[in-house]
Each structure stands twice: as C-alpha cells, then as structure tokens.
Amino acid sequence: MLKRKDLLGLIDASKDEITEILDLAEEFKNRIKRGEKKMSYLDGKTVTVLFYENSTRTRTSFEQAAKYLGATTINIVAGNSSVAKGETLVDTGKTLDAQRNDFIVIRHPMGGAPYLLAKTVKAGVLNAGDGMNEHPTQALLDMLTMRETFGSLKGLKVAILGDIKHSRVAKSNLFGLKTMGAEVVMYAPETLIPKGIDQLGAKLCKSKKEALDGADVVMGLRIQLERQQAGAFPSLGEYAANYGVDEAALAYAKPKAIVLHPGPVNRGVELTSGVIDHERSHIEDQVLSGVAVRMAALKLLNDAR
Numbered sequence: 001m002l003k004r005k006d007l008l009g010l011i012d013a014s015k016d017e018i019t020e021i022l023d024l025a026e027e028f029k030n031r032i033k034r035g036e037k038k039m040s041y042l043d044g045k046t047v048t049v050l051f052y053e054n055s056t057r058t059r060t061s062f063e064q065a066a067k068y069l070g071a072t073t074i075n076i077v078a079g080n081s082s083v084a085k086g087e088t089l090v091d092t093g094k095t096l097d098a099q100r101n102d103f104i105v106i107r108h109p110m111g112g113a114p115y116l117l118a119k120t121v122k123a124g125v126l127n128a129g130d131g132m133n134e135h136p137t138q139a140l141l142d143m144l145t146m147r148e149t150f151g152s153l154k155g156l157k158v159a160i161l162g163d164i165k166h167s168r169v170a171k172s173n174l175f176g177l178k179t180m181g182a183e184v185v186m187y188a189p190e191t192l193i194p195k196g197i198d199q200l201g202a203k204l205c206k207s208k209k210e211a212l213d214g215a216d217v218v219m220g221l222r223i224q225l226e227r228q229q230a231g232a233f234p235s236l237g238e239y240a241a242n243y244g245v246d247e248a249a250l251a252y253a254k255p256k257a258i259v260l261h262p263g264p265v266n267r268g269v270e271l272t273s274g275v276i277d278h279e280r281s282h283i284e285d286q287v288l289s290g291v292a293v294r295m296a297a298l299k300l301l302n303d304a305r
Ligand code: CP
Pocket: 054, 055, 056, 057, 058, 059, 129, 138, 262, 263, 264
C-alpha cells in the first residue's frame, strides 16, 4: 500500500509502490477506454493545480484525472495570481492549506520547490515537474505504456536520446526503470549529459547505433531550443543528423521496439515526422496513460490520508 502524503519523485520509490500505481493506472486506463469518466473516489475533495511554468499535457491531464475521480479542481496560473505581486511559494501554500485544499499539483522552474511546499502544507503535494530535477508522473506514464506493450519492465533496454542534462523526465525514468529492472542507455552531445548520471545507473553510449542497437524502447527528449543559442551544440540540423532518430536509425532497434516522447516534440529535430507518426510510435497513447497514471496517484495518495 502506498503510504505517502506526497508524490515528489521516483528517486525513493520502491518496486512495490511503482507496481501498485501502474496496476491501478492500467485499470483506470481500461475504464476510460470503455467510456467511464465519472468515478467517485475523490468526491468532496479539492485538487489545486498550481503551475509556474507552461504546460499542455501535464496540466490538462491532472485536471482531467481529478475530475474523472469526482474532485473539484482549481487552476492557478502563477502569472495571474498573487505570485506576480511577489507572494512566496510558502505563503501561497499556506493560503491554499487554509482553504482546505486536499491536494496541490505543482510545476515549478526551481528544482526542489515541491519538497519545500510539501513540508509547508497539510495537503498532499504532487510534483508535476521541478526544474531539472524530476517529473515522476511522466516517468510513470512512460512505464505504463512500456509495460502494456511488453508485459513487464524487467530486462527491457530503454534508449534515451536528447537533452538529458536539463531533463527531469530522463532522471525520473532512470530512477523508476532501474528500480523495475530495466536497462537504461543514453546518448547525447557531451554538453547535454549531466555529470554523474552513469553513477546513478545509466549506461552512456558512444554512438547512436550503440544506443539503439537491440533497444525495446526508443525515447526522444525535447531539445530546448535556447540550448543551441547557449552553444550546447552547433545547429539544429547537425543535432538532428547526429543525435536525432529517423527511420534508418530506428531500424537498429528491435523489430517490435516502440517510440516514446514526452512532448512537446520538435518535429524533425529529436525525431523525424516519419518516426513520430510511425506505427510503432506510442506518443499519443502516452497521453492517455498520463490521465490514468495521475488518477492512480491521486486515488492512492487519498487512500493513504
Ligand atoms: N510532457 C510534459 O510535461 O508536457 P507538458 O510540458 O505539455 O506538460
């Protein structure tokens, strides 16, 4: 049984906890597919979505998840709130707590912000992405998509290509996948690989072929365009040629390999359009997995209260 107040990262998530979330998410995903969108597990509860950064998928899927579970949802865009008048995160948290919010879903540009909020409030806190640190529900939805395809995560070779240094998705996937017994290999320009990631269990590859060879899962990560201006790599064209995945590169992976990307995708940079729209691309399915995983996380945290 998940016995946590908050879901802040996968760095300390056990195999049993991840399995429990994925099992329930799989059930929710099947129920959504059958058209069931009105459940009552969070009746009378309030979920506030507090985003200090832009989002399409994570914000809407958390809101959808809370609504499907019967909760009331409140959306706060930091730029339109008293944050713009200088209110601190701690004071914003205290205000939301005083209003008896049950859960706060936070995205913040500063790594660690959800941990600070969680220490401040009685509400359960869910990390929807904090700086370059973690994005736990993204990794859980990626793992759900993989597990549904292959039946198990154990022994899978997952190749992650892209801006690993600035990616919270890469780190949460590394923590979760290693715990579940998968192999994680990474390939990127050296300027986009964080120091010490190999000490955390990632295998760093010297070529795209080495990374993709025999992979079960090919995961592209978004190149943050400002990185090119900062000199992390020479040009988007060169990045795409050397580190991007096209159909020829995909052929190095196993014949049944799947393609994932957390989105938003830079078409033609991390992945070509042919790969994004390939029959083996599960990028759209990841989005539905996202709603289901966020439902499971909210329900299990609520059960633990
Ligand atoms: N994958 C992800 O976090 O997407 P958004 O930024 O659109 O939420």
